[in-house]
Amino acid sequence: MKIVMAIIKPFKLEEVRDALTAIGVHGLTVTEVKGYGRQKGHTEIYRGAEYAVSFLPKIKIEVAVTDDLVAKVIEAITAAARTGQIGDGKIFVSSIEKAVRIRTGETDGDAL
Numbered sequence: 001m002k003i004v005m006a007i008i009k010p011f012k013l014e015e016v017r018d019a020l021t022a023i024g025v026h027g028l029t030v031t032e033v034k035g036y037g038r039q040k041g042h043t044e045i046y047r048g049a050e051y052a053v054s055f056l057p058k059i060k061i062e063v064a065v066t067d068d069l070v071a072k073v074i075e076a077i078t079a080a081a082r083t084g085q086i087g088d089g090k091i092f093v094s095s096i097e098k099a100v101r102i103r104t105g106e107t108d109g110d111a112l
Contacts, residue, residue, distance in 0.1 A: 001064065001065070001066055001067065001095070001096040001099060001108060001109060001112065002064070002065055002066075002067060002070050002093050002094065002095060002096060003062060003063070003064050003065075003093070003094050003095075003096050004062070004063045004064075004065060004070060004073050004074065004077070004091060004092075004093050005060060005061070005062050005063075005091070005092045005093075005094070006060070006061045006063075006077045006081065006089060006090070006091045006092075007033070007035065007058050007059070007060050007089040007090050007091075008058065008059050008061065008077070008081040008088070008089040009058065009059070009081065009083065009087065009088065009089065010032075010057055010058065010059050012059075012080065012081045012083070013030065013059050013061075015080040015081070016061060016076075016077055016080040016081050018080070019076040019077065019079065019080035020063065020073065020076055020077070022076070023069070023072050023073070023076050024069070025063055025065065025069070025073060025076075027063070027064070027112075028061055028062065028063045029061070029062040029063075030059060030060070030061055030062075031059070031060040031062075032057065032058075032059060032060075033057075033058050033059070033060045034055035034056065034057055034058065035055055035056065035058055036054060036055055036056055037087065037090070038086055038087075056087065058089065061077070064096060064099060064112050065112065066109050066112060070093060074091055074093070077091055078091065099111040099112060
């Protein structure tokens, strides 16, 4: 089992969710986060004064999947989230040692 964590641009969330649903992923966790990478933020003008925005709004998506779905999930997220511009995001994959569905007590792959 793996957990796939993707940091994407906020306006791409619905496209990514639709792409994941299309490949059979029915559960995901979404968190609003702020951060920066190579973008290093940007400047904005508010009431005539210019100021730096160091942390940009992003969306973090976490999806727990079986090992056989990891490649499809990465491919779906990449295709749906890509704009071709700097700041499209990153995908990280980590192992899950154990999973338990609280309601039924199912474990590991059955719990996903």
